[in-house]
Amino acid sequence: MKNENKVLACVDQSRFADYVADYAAWAARRMDAPLELLHVINRHPETATSRDHSGAIGIDAQEHLLTELSNEDESRSKAAREEGRMFLNRLRERAVAAGVQSPDVRQRYGNLEATLTEQEDDVRLFVLGRRGQSAENTQRDLGRNVERVVRSLHKPILAITEGFTEPRRVMIAFDGSIVTRRGVKMVAGSPLFKGLPVHLLMSGKKSQDASRQLEWARKTLESAGFDAPAALVPGDAESVIAETVKHQGIDILIMGAYSHSALRGLLVGSKTSDLLRSAKIPTLLLR
């Protein structure tokens, strides 16, 4: 089963997982690709839960400690596994109800980033929630894993928000870069958005080069049979995109993600992270 080109939905126990499953099911159906629902269980071996500070070691201290610690790990793993199985089955039924033939469910140990990187070769599209389990008790508007995970992957990632509406209208935030040019070609060649209007939006100063780039994108899409209205709007990318999304009733935003280094992101902030925060609709991130 090498290179099965599946849609991989990363789910956890938060309510966002429902929408991740919905969008993943939608994408799998449109692309006629197999769907897998993946739950990653992180065991955190680097943390401890000891209450024993007696500092006394008796006969066979080492053996007893080993048994005790492995028993703890065992029961924790079992509990996590059972819980995971329950909600994965629920999500599976949800995907089946949404019309996916036989979605696969899987649980893996490890951390999210490393697990997804390992799986990458078999995946066509990742679907993950912009916020997850920890969203319930933190005020963060972008899940702590998202940037790290997105940076480590090289396949398209659909980062979704709350709620599900069947996408009717999508938009590419086009900046003429290699990444978004490749994205235009990808959209043109993929069954994912077939039959939907694909808006092209370029922001920033009007220049001959920009309009030529935009024209190329429009032609590429139109020749693939898409209805592709293009617009070059001057102004700050973030607000222009937010405006247009609202006015045109866009359901999915497509954009390049994290083309600059993490260090630069730390210093000047990352445009991708800003956009992910401000755009309230699902976003297809191109790497």
Added chain:
Amino acid sequence: MNSIKQDWFSNVRNDLLAGLVVALALIPEAIAFSIIAGVDPKVGLYASFCIAVVIAFVGGRPGMISAATGAMALLMVTLVKEHGLEYLLAATVLTGVLQIIAGWVRLGALMRFVSRSVVTGFVNALAILIFVAQLPELTHVTWHVYAMTAAGLAIIYGFPGITRAIPSPLVTIVVLTAVAIFFDLDIRTVGDMGALPDSLPVFLVPDIPLNFETLAIIFPYSLTLMVVGLLESLMTATIVDDLTDTRSDKNRECVGQGVANIASGFIGGMAGCAMIGQSVINVKSGGRGRLSTLSAGIFLLLMVVFLGEWVSQIPMAALVAVMIMVAIGTFNWGSIRNLREHPKSSSVVMVATVVVTVATHDLAMGVLTGVLLSGFFFAHKVGQILRVRSLAEDEGRTRTYRVLGQVFFASADRFTNAFDYKEVIEKVRIDVSRAHFWDITAVSALDKVVLKFRREGTEVEVIGLNEASATMLDKFAVHDKDGTEDMLLGH
């Protein structure tokens, strides 16, 4: 970035608490091991502080505790007695240098030759040595000392039944010190054993002549210190790996031990290594990250420097009780039960490691004995796997010998003796397709067989040499080269 965060800050509260528990147990150990080595308690205390702090940054096994240890202290006794402290400091620095080299050339990989039985023997020998080192404190003393030690042990093992929130060795030390002061008992205290640290450590270069004579004195000591230090560190790392179900970087640990020892030598501390008992205490108390090691070192120094006056009043009996606990906790009691159940050869290896170590007070000698013995037993066992069967063919004119198994130094004689040279026969075929020739002894054994047959006028054909055996033969065998008979039989 991620792993730095994970190594240091993923378990902060537990690491700090565990560090405190470990520091409290480290103080009596550092003092006791200084006394074993014959130096002032401050030498061991500075060493423990320095090694713990440095290894927290450069070690390869987060959560493992390294400090001044008994295994190392025992190796320094004669050096200190004959040449003094300054030579010990120099030897400590040299030990560090050797350990860094060992890490660079990846000597850690040699650990795979140290079998489980040898490790068990090492651990048991270590526990026995720690216990035996306490005996001088328990001989020619008044009954008070015995009563105090017994009370100490009772508190150590009984107090956790009341609460596990407070380290019971601490309770023992506090109670026994209070009793000794209150009743004004005339028993030995830590203060009687030599100087305690009165300030933070300072950098100093060992005061020795830098010449070849000095090197000749310290090098043998440094070499054994390096071996024992790395052995105990790598064994402890494996134990912590198993306990926490995580992995460690063994070569980084070797280099780290070296750096820590060099640092220790330059601030007036003795050589040290990882400690099995303390590492178990650390993991048991919830320590997992580098912060636990670092905080153990820092707490230790703070307590000793600022409570020095009180530390000097601790009766030796309290320390003896703590050390007996460490010895009991380190010893592998299951191995005694296993003596009867395990194969005889592994029991012999274990016992031999213990006996040689206890006799020489040198863990390196014990481990060497154990490793050699296990290699010997292994060679013996594999040497048994050799069968030679024969079949007459062609109306008794030809005989085919089929060799099956491993031919090497331990089985070469069996191989040579398996052939019947006196049989009157035209041709012998030796089929070695299911045998393997491992070394020069095996090759020359085959030579010998072939030549013996030829002397009887029998034609010999060797068939089915597999590739590895064939290279061995191409290089070293003589029977298939011209003029062989003259060469071999001429003398």
